[in-house]
Amino acid sequence: xxxxxxxxxxxxxxxxVNAALHAKNLSGEFVIENPxxxxxxxxxxxxxxxxxxxxxxxxxxxGMNQQAEITVNGNAGTGVAENMMSGSVWxxxxxxxxxxxxxxxxxLVIEGNAAARCGISMKGVDIVVGGxxxxxxxxxxxxxxxxxxxxxxxxxxxxxxxARIYVRGTVTSLGADCVAKQMRPEHHEELxxxxxAAGFEDxxxxxxxxxxxxxxxxxxxxxxxxxY
Amino acid sequence: xxxxxxxxxxxxxxxxxxxxxxxAETGIxxxxxxGAKRALPHFDDLLFLGASMSRYPLEGYRERCGTDVVLGDxxxxxxxHLDIPVTIAGMSFGALSGPAKEALGRGASEVxxxxxxxxxxxxxxxxxxxxxxxxxxxPSRYGMNPDDLRKADAIEVVLGQGAKPGGGxxxxxxxxxxxxxxxxxxxxxxxxxxxxxxPDWTGPDDLTIKIGELREITDWEKxxxxxxxxxRTYYDVKxxxxxxxxxxxxxxxxGGTAATQEVFIEHVGxxxxxxxxxxxxxxxxxxxxxxVQLIVSGGIRSGADxxxxxxxxxxxxxxxxxxxxxxxxxxxxxxxxxxxxGSAAGFYDDFQDxxxxxxxxxxxxxxxxxxxxxxxxxxxxxxxxxLTMEAQTIARACGxxxxxxxxxxxxxxxxxxxxxxxxxxxxxxxxxPGR
Amino acid sequence: MCGIVGLHLRNPxxxxxxxxxxxxxxxxxxxxxxxxxxxxxxxxxxxxxPGSGTVSLLEVDAxxxxxxxxxxxxxxxxxxxxxxxxxAPASADSLLAAARAAYPQALVAGFGADVAVxxxxxxxxxxxxxxxxxxAAGWQGVGHTRxxxxxxxxxxxxxxxxxxxxxxxxxxxxxxxxATIRRELRAAGVEFxxxxxxxxxxxxxxxxxxDGLDVETALKELCGRFDGFYTLLxxxxxxxxxxxxxxxxxxxxxxxxDDWVAMASEYRAFVGxxxxxxxxxxxxxxxxxxxxxx
Numbered sequence: 001x002x003x004x005x006x007x008x009x010x011x012x013x014x015x016x017v018n019a020a021l022h023a024k025n026l027s028g029e030f031v032i033e034n035p036x037x038x039x040x041x042x043x044x045x046x047x048x049x050x051x052x053x054x055x056x057x058x059x060x061x062x063g064m065n066q067q068a069e070i071t072v073n074g075n076a077g078t079g080v081a082e083n084m085m086s087g088s089v090w091x092x093x094x095x096x097x098x099x100x101x102x103x104x105x106x107x108l109v110i111e112g113n114a115a116a117r118c119g120i121s122m123k124g125v126d127i128v129v130g131g132x133x134x135x136x137x138x139x140x141x142x143x144x145x146x147x148x149x150x151x152x153x154x155x156x157x158x159x160x161x162x163a164r165i166y167v168r169g170t171v172t173s174l175g176a177d178c179v180a181k182q183m184r185p186e187h188h189e190e191l192x193x194x195x196x197a198a199g200f201e202d203x204x205x206x207x208x209x210x211x212x213x214x215x216x217x218x219x220x221x222x223x224x225x226x227x228y
Numbered sequence: 229x230x231x232x233x234x235x236x237x238x239x240x241x242x243x244x245x246x247x248x249x250x251x252a253e254t255g256i257x258x259x260x261x262x263g264a265k266r267a268l269p270h271f272d273d274l275l276f277l278g279a280s281m282s283r284y285p286l287e288g289y290r291e292r293c294g295t296d297v298v299l300g301d302x303x304x305x306x307x308x309h310l311d312i313p314v315t316i317a318g319m320s321f322g323a324l325s326g327p328a329k330e331a332l333g334r335g336a337s338e339v340x341x342x343x344x345x346x347x348x349x350x351x352x353x354x355x356x357x358x359x360x361x362x363x364x365x366x367p368s369r370y371g372m373n374p375d376d377l378r379k380a381d382a383i384e385v386v387l388g389q390g391a392k393p394g395g396g397x398x399x400x401x402x403x404x405x406x407x408x409x410x411x412x413x414x415x416x417x418x419x420x421x422x423x424x425x426x427p428d429w430t431g432p433d434d435l436t437i438k439i440g441e442l443r444e445i446t447d448w449e450k451x452x453x454x455x456x457x458x459x460r461t462y463y464d465v466k467x468x469x470x471x472x473x474x475x476x477x478x479x480x481x482x483g484g485t486a487a488t489q490e491v492f493i494e495h496v497g498x499x500x501x502x503x504x505x506x507x508x509x510x511x512x513x514x515x516x517x518x519x520v521q522l523i524v525s526g527g528i529r530s531g532a533d534x535x536x537x538x539x540x541x542x543x544x545x546x547x548x549x550x551x552x553x554x555x556x557x558x559x560x561x562x563x564x565x566x567x568x569x570g571s572a573a574g575f576y577d578d579f580q581d582x583x584x585x586x587x588x589x590x591x592x593x594x595x596x597x598x599x600x601x602x603x604x605x606x607x608x609x610x611x612x613x614x615l616t617m618e619a620q621t622i623a624r625a626c627g628x629x630x631x632x633x634x635x636x637x638x639x640x641x642x643x644x645x646x647x648x649x650x651x652x653x654x655x656x657x658x659x660x661p662g663r
Numbered sequence: 664m665c666g667i668v669g670l671h672l673r674n675p676x677x678x679x680x681x682x683x684x685x686x687x688x689x690x691x692x693x694x695x696x697x698x699x700x701x702x703x704x705x706x707x708x709x710x711x712x713p714g715s716g717t718v719s720l721l722e723v724d725a726x727x728x729x730x731x732x733x734x735x736x737x738x739x740x741x742x743x744x745x746x747x748x749x750x751a752p753a754s755a756d757s758l759l760a761a762a763r764a765a766y767p768q769a770l771v772a773g774f775g776a777d778v779a780v781x782x783x784x785x786x787x788x789x790x791x792x793x794x795x796x797x798x799a800a801g802w803q804g805v806g807h808t809r810x811x812x813x814x815x816x817x818x819x820x821x822x823x824x825x826x827x828x829x830x831x832x833x834x835x836x837x838x839x840x841x842a843t844i845r846r847e848l849r850a851a852g853v854e855f856x857x858x859x860x861x862x863x864x865x866x867x868x869x870x871x872x873x874d875g876l877d878v879e880t881a882l883k884e885l886c887g888r889f890d891g892f893y894t895l896l897x898x899x900x901x902x903x904x905x906x907x908x909x910x911x912x913x914x915x916x917x918x919x920x921d922d923w924v925a926m927a928s929e930y931r932a933f934v935g936x937x938x939x940x941x942x943x944x945x946x947x948x949x950x951x952x953x954x955x956x957x
Contacts, residue, residue: 036931037929161415218415219418431836
């Protein structure tokens, strides 16, 4: 039977909570109460555990997560799941700037909206956003997939490398070297898998548009000078 | 017969003419390695006041002159204890070959000092070879991961470097080999564009939170350095301290790079000499001089430079370009090959092309294979020992039992600019311009 | 660098709670800057009596009694920490002129019919206690917590900058071309109290408002003229406006209910606001002016 451990962040220090969650061979389930927008909560986890945070978190919640399944029953501040390597982070509310920034793997689900720079510099993570994303999202996105059920703000995918973006709503504008691309069967399958993993299995993948790199900026060339 | 009537323009000299013609031909800015090549007020303009009637020197050997330094003891459980106050600056695997990075680790470990990863992540070889390894945390976050973070001995949050304060990393396609591409999550052979700002924080108020995150992830074990290129150094150092830095690294404009635009290198940033007193003043005003340690880099070449940086208030220095030269960069033995590349031994700075005949700043396996990391490590260790002994010689001559006991009052300047920048008096006078 | 907060109350039933709510918001932002703090409160009946003008002064080299005696029989002076609130049943402009004449060395932290501006050195929590902020009432308040760079931390370095009647500006971020704009404003006759970049933004907006522009237009012009990264909160007795620069890296969150509109650098500043669980919460888009009027 999985043990359930509760931490009350109004009574115990952040350092003690994080230290406990860094224990070797950590197992079981954990609930963190009264986060009240604290920063750096549940960062650097490296264990196949389940963590539920009951409330809103500040910056960098679940930063550099490995293996853990972390749920935030509230909103998340800047950089939720930044540099995540594996595991999952689920935000029930909205996420602030730079959600999933530079993450290498795992799954980040934001049921509400994500703000600017969602998926910035992403390096292999899968991000699924139930609502809208803000401007400069997927900036320099190197690898991974970003799915947006709502709208995307300005300069989507500026300087994108090989990440793939699927947007159901409108895109205010595309960034440098980011173009709409054809949805082939393998893309529909990939999108379907991602939507299902995020709990949106009823979505019609045909309603989505795929965006990716035109690969025109892969080599410095004088003709591209206006893009720099 | 030389035509003695020929007069070169100081404004449109030959390198300038060549640069304009190159721009007209290619339509793209010039990219190169190394740091600022122009003459700048530097350590050469400072001199030590050795022993006299009122100051007594120490004997060599018998009368010890200590060189050890502790870095990052403000907050971390495990500060760095180095045997010498000279460290190896951050240079990436990607910019440098694998054997070159290995050599840096070997040489540094042999004399008890640290190396630093660069804008490309930590290699197993470097962690294996380096007794003390500082792991850089850069805007690109190439290869960044928590396992390597925990393997590091210190973490260096990089805002910028002296060669290009305000610029991001750059690595051209010919150096994005399969291995480099894999480490950086990039397609092989692309020209790497790098961000100049961090993706998830901007400004010291958010840096405070970010430093908190890095400490929490590593359970407060490791010192956190903050590195800036020298610009508004006084304010940068104050803000770095407020944000929680355990060590501040200031890199002057003479600091090198493997690749960036020539205009960046020569025209952005301030000389190392001008930056050091600003950093020291900032630390003193906050009451943390030597409690938050200062590492200075950008044009450190000899033990005299080391001693002068320490005298001005640094706790340690870092070397980059000098370390590569010690390994064998720009050695006359490659003269013929440099000429084939359109350059010359002593002038070669096209690190970005990846054709380095010395096998140091290349990813080409054949060229890299020329470089023997064991021999290279020995050369670096030799050079580091000479730097240390030279600094000790000077310190002893100034009556110091430890190189860190050197102080600004041990120095005078021989130019007005150097006096003003370093805030030491012009030799023979009590005059410090501007004070 | 710093933390900024702002609260605009729509429901008059909440007016008595303004000070308490603002205190909570400000203290949540203390870890973004704990060297000094400043707040502006609109509509507290004791601090800014209705029908009176009020001037907030710092660096006054006299006691409150001495100031009252110097400035005239109808003048009341309240000292809250390092701030002197000077009120009289006269226009704020005339009171300001009198205060400036009597105390030319003092710093004017704010003036107007309804605004009290309090600034001080020290931890925000200690400052709010010294001011008795929790007991203040009113319809609107803004605040700022500061991480100082200068060794001499002074109360004047803190925002809000209140350089027009009942006007306040708080700023998170840093302008990049303010030195030039300062020179232009000086050439047009504007005087500055500091070398602070935020003051340039405040005086630019005050100039535009004095020229008859509305706050949205003034802020749009600011966006067009100023380079840098900035989140700005500008308040007047009748308006509350937020804008971010085109790149929008500095944090900003807005929360809105039928009873209030709040703005802060971080979400956590909202946790004590009544009904926040049901609030509409979003992050302002770059270069869009969000404004609410009374």
